[in-house]
Amino acid sequence: MEFSTIKKTLGIVALSLVSLSGMAQDIIARQAPSDKRLKDIHNVKLNNTAALSADLNDPAANIYTDWTDNIRSCTGVVPSNYKIDLRGFCMPTPSRKINSPFGPRWGRQHEGLDIKVYIGDTIRAAFDGKVRICKYNGGGYGYYIVIRHPNGLETLYGHLSKQIVKKDQIVRAGEPIGLGGNTGKSNGSHLHFETRVLGQPINPALMFDFEHQDVTGDFFVLNNGISKGSVAKSSKK
Numbered sequence: 001m002e003f004s005t006i007k008k009t010l011g012i013v014a015l016s017l018v019s020l021s022g023m024a025q026d027i028i029a030r031q032a033p034s035d036k037r038l039k040d041i042h043n044v045k046l047n048n049t050a051a052l053s054a055d056l057n058d059p060a061a062n063i064y065t066d067w068t069d070n071i072r073s074c075t076g077v078v079p080s081n082y083k084i085d086l087r088g089f090c091m092p093t094p095s096r097k098i099n100s101p102f103g104p105r106w107g108r109q110h111e112g113l114d115i116k117v118y119i120g121d122t123i124r125a126a127f128d129g130k131v132r133i134c135k136y137n138g139g140g141y142g143y144y145i146v147i148r149h150p151n152g153l154e155t156l157y158g159h160l161s162k163q164i165v166k167k168d169q170i171v172r173a174g175e176p177i178g179l180g181g182n183t184g185k186s187n188g189s190h191l192h193f194e195t196r197v198l199g200q201p202i203n204p205a206l207m208f209d210f211e212h213q214d215v216t217g218d219f220f221v222l223n224n225g226i227s228k229g230s231v232a233k234s235s236k237k
Contacts (some may be wrong), residue, residue, distance in 0.1 A: 005051050005173075015077035020189055055112070056130055058211065059149055060151045060153075063152055063197075063198060064198070066115055068132075069133045070133075071146060071156075073204065074154065074198050077198070078222055082222045084153055084207070084220040085219055087218050089127055089208075089215050090125065090127070091125055091214075092155070092214050093117050093122075093124070093191055095116050095117050095191070096210050096213065098116075099111070100112065102203040109201075111194055111201040112192050112193050113193050113204050113205060114191070114192055115191045115192075115210060117189060118180055119161050119181050119182060119189045120179050120181075121191075122180075123171055123176070123179060124174050124175060124176055124207075125155075125171045125172065126147075126149075127147075128149065128170075129149035129155075129171060130147065130166050130169070131145060131147055131167055131168060131170075133145065136148075136184075138185075139184070139185055140185050141156070141159060142159045142181065142182075143159070143181065143183050144156060144192075145163055145177055148179070151198070152197055152202055153195055153196070154175050155193070155194065156194035157192070159180075159182060159184055159186045159191065160178040160180065160181045161178075161183060162176070162178055163177055163178045164178055165178070193208075195208075202222065
């Protein structure tokens with residue numbers, strides 16, 4: 001009798017410990033910081049998605065007042081100390097080789113970067129945005145695309161062999177928009193990549209580090225509305 005009672009008691013204690021262990025694990029799991037972070041991230045993502053959808057219908061409406069398919073139509077004064085959010089970016093190509101930098105070239109200003117790509121290479125949207133221009137210019141960019149982004153930037157992708165988006169189409173960062181090529185005024189397959197604010201060119205290398213396949217910071221500040229990045233800076237904050 002005594003042995004049976006002791007055995008029964010030990011069994012109850014063991015079950016209690018197992019139950020306690022399970023409860024303890026549940027308590028620990030509920031208190032884990034990752035749970036709160038995941039919940040917060042989920043809520044932020046939902047809120048951001050709703051806001052982003054509105055932005056993409058009329059991106060950067062706070063500084064742009066026009067929407068045409070004329071590449072030179074977006075003119076105006078860039079706001080003083082204009083802050084461009086570079087988070088949520090995607091490199092337009094995995095290529096790390098710059099064939100020709102931004103700046104004076106052959107007696108004129110080269111307003112972008114020439115990045116080595118091959119015909120048929122996938123070219124991707126740098127940020128979420130809306131396609132403003134999708135045209136062909138035989139004496140210049142060849143098949144090219146201009147996308148306006150909620151952060152105020154417009155990105156241009158030139159000398160494509162094929163465009164796979166259409167004017168007024170909303171695109172997401174990293175979405176394929178075209179294929180690398182050698183169309184227009186070009187001496188070999190490459191991607192001509194430009195970044196502009198209100199039609200004013202800014203050196204893409206001040207924001208995009210192709211060698212390391214990253215942006216130069218979370219934000220890019222264009223001081224006093226001066227273009228070409230001469231007094232611009234990036235920030236990781």
